[in-house]
Amino acid sequence: MSKFDVEKINQLIEISKLYYQDGLNQSSISRQVHIHRTEISRLLKEARALGIVKIEIDSTFGASEKLSHELQSYFHLKKAIVIPTKPGSSYADDLKTVGSYASNYIQEQLFSGSIVGLSWGRTLATTIHCITPINSISNVTSVPMIGGPIGTLDVNYQANNLVHELANNLKNSRSYTLDAPVMVSNSALKQELLASPNSQAVLDFWNKMDIAIFGIGSSEITNNLTWRGFYEGTGFKKALSGTTVGDILSQPYSITGELNKSFNSNLIGLKLESLKKIPLRIAIATGENKANAILGALRLQAPNVLITSDKTAIAIKRAIK
Template identity: 30%
Template sequence: MARPKQEEDPRLLTKVSKLYYEEGLNQDEIMTRLQLSRSKVSRLLKRARDRGIVKITVVPPPGLFPDLEAELEERYHLKEAVVVEVRDPQSQPLVSRELGIAAANYLIRTLQDNDVIGVSWGTTLSHMVAALEPRPANGVHVVQIIGGLGPSESEVHATDLCRRLAQLLQCRLTLLPAPGIVDHGEVKEIILSDSHVRHCFELFSRITVAYVGVGAPTPDSVIMRDGSIITQEELDALLQKGAVGDIALRFFDAFGRPVLSELDERVIGISLEELRQIKRVVGVAGGPKKVEVLRGALRGGLINVLITDHVTAYQLVR
């Protein structure tokens, strides 16, 4: 007949726990001091946690949101969420700057040898690049994933962003030598026949991580500021079709489904379907007008890493 399993002595459980957690002894030191085997010490520590004698609590410093990040990750099936406490959640310029700094930290923390980094365009990504310190990267390759948009001298221009990033990482660079949007589909076909443009497009399938802005189609957005990217009439047509936002000028609805229009026939850059094939797509966005945009991108699986501000994050899990 099997001998009944004996309960561990509560006094011994408590003593081992206090030595380990409060006095800082390691398991070998406890083993010697109490004349126990190492496996016995390990088993006692586990049993103490199981019985509630030891309760481990993680107390995050102010300004960190581990529970909120975990809820975002679970709800939207994210690889990682980074939630940033921002000083003025209603100020888009301040939010963009602080998210850019967080994105720069994330980039350096996660950078791997031989990464192929796709980069779109936008104000927040410009702040990300501005916050980076020079750091040689082994075998890394930066690839521009949408043609140039807006004034070429602008710091948010995709070409400028990619060039600055490659200089900071001291790595290879492939630019997309084309405008991000052209007047007619026929012009796009001619541009796509260029060997340099084709070479850049061929690299899209090799991208291991992409950094993208997530835009809101509002009259004061970066795509509307000077009228050189899309017109108000084009924006109105997209809104009527249900567009809530865009990534690299590829518009999507509240569930992350592509909103197709004649604009797609004129955009020179990565498609949403190609974006979904990338292992890690980091969306860097936040601010007072980005909640529904981000919700759509998350629902559609267009991004799987999110870097956003704490107010937007709370609204996304509400």
């Protein structure tokens, strides 16, 4: 390859980056590289002809948009966001994709002075980790909606850590912790734990929340490490058996959306009846093994916004009877 060819290719790459990656128009590029604007147009066409620039149309977005509309209409949701994933992609890859999209949506919904409640888990942690510092929103209060793990759950997945992380990304914002386990042995101990001033402040915020963001548990994931790290030794696995398909904030329900109210009256967490009064309730969940749990949650009308993957949305449609 001659020196001229190398220089020409480098010029085409530079101009293509300025146009397609940096978003500059042809007039701006012309001024920056000192080439006439009409020549810029010709060079961009040449870059495409040589294969330096490849334009790809992803038709999966259309299919995902259709699934979004179907779920939104069928379950009367404020919003259903179905995110396209690559065929054959792993759960870990899909989780990252869903978390990235979900974080963008959450950042659009936050507003100054709002009160935000968070649950726990890997999905929620992935989402919150994707949120970048926002200077245009301030004075947000973030609180956990559930007590802490009984087992050895990774601290990054715990609600107390996630509310702190969210507040740190928002200007002049604060977070509160709930220093109590998710399940206790008796009502007297529950009342004692909730009597502290800090706990009382959190409970007061529960009645004022503007946004709730939570994951969805499934009876099909009780053997994974994250689930066991939260519930090990609580007996909750038994509650997720029989007709029970999932849980939200450690409150189990069936695929028809019926709550199992008999399980653990000494739960430390926001009751689903109260959750349903919050104006914006965002459920983030992905994985075909969560399809029945998500379907039950939608029938329960716990979320009014669902964020999931296309694979999961298709599995939910199959589960509808």
